[in-house]
Amino acid sequence: MKRIVTVLLIVVSWIGSVAQPVEVGLFQDHMVRAAVVYCSSGHYQLLLDGEVVLRPEEGDILYLTLEDGKIKVLDAEHDFGYVSHIMLRSLSAESVFRVRSISPETDSRIYDDNLVVTPGDRYMTLVNQVDMDKYLAGVVEAESGPNAEKEFYKAQSVLCRTYALRQMERHGSEGFSLCDGAHCQTYRGKSTRNPEILEAIVETSFIVLADYNFKLITAAYHANSGGQTQRAADVWISDMSYLQSVVDPYSLHQSHAKWQDTISFKAWKAYLLKNGMKSVTRIPDEIIYVEQMNRKKYFILDKDSIKMAKIREDWGFKSAFFNMFPDGDSVLVWGKGFGHGIGMSQEGAMKMARDGFNYQDILQFYFHEVRLMDYRDLPDSSLPEAVLDF
Numbered sequence: 001m002k003r004i005v006t007v008l009l010i011v012v013s014w015i016g017s018v019a020q021p022v023e024v025g026l027f028q029d030h031m032v033r034a035a036v037v038y039c040s041s042g043h044y045q046l047l048l049d050g051e052v053v054l055r056p057e058e059g060d061i062l063y064l065t066l067e068d069g070k071i072k073v074l075d076a077e078h079d080f081g082y083v084s085h086i087m088l089r090s091l092s093a094e095s096v097f098r099v100r101s102i103s104p105e106t107d108s109r110i111y112d113d114n115l116v117v118t119p120g121d122r123y124m125t126l127v128n129q130v131d132m133d134k135y136l137a138g139v140v141e142a143e144s145g146p147n148a149e150k151e152f153y154k155a156q157s158v159l160c161r162t163y164a165l166r167q168m169e170r171h172g173s174e175g176f177s178l179c180d181g182a183h184c185q186t187y188r189g190k191s192t193r194n195p196e197i198l199e200a201i202v203e204t205s206f207i208v209l210a211d212y213n214f215k216l217i218t219a220a221y222h223a224n225s226g227g228q229t230q231r232a233a234d235v236w237i238s239d240m241s242y243l244q245s246v247v248d249p250y251s252l253h254q255s256h257a258k259w260q261d262t263i264s265f266k267a268w269k270a271y272l273l274k275n276g277m278k279s280v281t282r283i284p285d286e287i288i289y290v291e292q293m294n295r296k297k298y299f300i301l302d303k304d305s306i307k308m309a310k311i312r313e314d315w316g317f318k319s320a321f322f323n324m325f326p327d328g329d330s331v332l333v334w335g336k337g338f339g340h341g342i343g344m345s346q347e348g349a350m351k352m353a354r355d356g357f358n359y360q361d362i363l364q365f366y367f368h369e370v371r372l373m374d375y376r377d378l379p380d381s382s383l384p385e386a387v388l389d390f
């Protein structure tokens with residue numbers, strides 16, 4: 001009896017500490033029809049349609065298969081039949097499980113806390129109910145890699161937290177809050193490669209970036225600015241006061257500072273004509289090349305224009321910050337930076353951290369007139385409803 005009470009207390013206190021986990025849709029790009037779940041460590045309960053049926057041990061494996069709108073559940077010893085709701089509930093802070101989709105085949109990933117699986121008509125929905133800090137550590141690792149300075153990770157943590165809170169209702173109709181793809185910030189499961197990432201999350205707990213009207217900002221970031229960030233209004237439809245162009249010497253001489261490509265002149269000319277630039281037929285060939293000393297919003301020829309961001313997208317260039325040079329039948333494209341160029345340059349921020357700047361300096365450098373503040377101090381009207389429960 002005493003043991004049961006102790007276990008209950010552990011369960012109640014642990015569930016209490018993740019009372020409002022983030023709900024993240026896993027393998028969202030894959031349409032999973034069959035999956036394997038490994039209980040890697042810690043203590044779990046398996047609930048099928050709300051009933052506890054098993055306390056899986058470390059090393060136990062569950063097989064889940066979608067059949068006729070239900071999920072068939074098996075382990076090595078039991079056939080649990082067909083169910084509509086599966087929950088692997090963590091009973092300890094260190095519980096970790098691993099998931100791999102077997103139809104279609106994917107890599108396997110490890111996760112903290114709980115897993116909920118529900119059937120759909122064509123695929124099952126896998127949701128990781130995970131403590132916010134652990135989720136953010138996984139995102140920061142996936143979005144920026146394992147080998148940077150702590151102050152960089154703190155800046156990145158504030159951006160990832162701000163982004164996540166702002167998007168919290170994006171997938172509400174699908175049964176979770178955020179997906180694990182680039183759409184809602186990449187999340188590949190538990191952060192395992194650098195303990196400083198979780199420390200950075202904890203040391204910036206609750207801190208977000210807000211604008212001067214106390215609204216969460218669009219927390220944009222990219223790999224490398226090429227030496228100048230892009231004004232948001234040059235790429236996106238709306239202007240944002242805090243996303244202005246900044247001259248960024250910290251991004252120069254970093255690994256993604258430069259790139260090169262070669263395209264055919266004939267294809268380039270045809271592209272311009274197809275996009276409404278009628279004057280290419282009468283303008284001398286020598287001048288139908290993009291030139292950018294500083295980032296431009298448009299490539300302009302005569303009275304016609306094309307957005308630089310569109311050219312980047314259409315040609316698959318690494319950035320919209322590039323110059324072109326004629327080379328026989330070809331066009332050499334010499335580019336700077338990697339990504340959309342808006343907000344924080346990750347490689348620039350890493351350089352700033354190595355140079356001794358702290359995370360506040362880094363964020364104030366890349367974002368214009370923003371407030372670093374505890375999101376619990378923001379007015380309720382500035383936060384999505386889902387965040388108010390946290």
Ligand SMILES: [Zn+2]
Pocket residue numbers: 170171178179180181183184
């Ligand atoms: Zn998403």
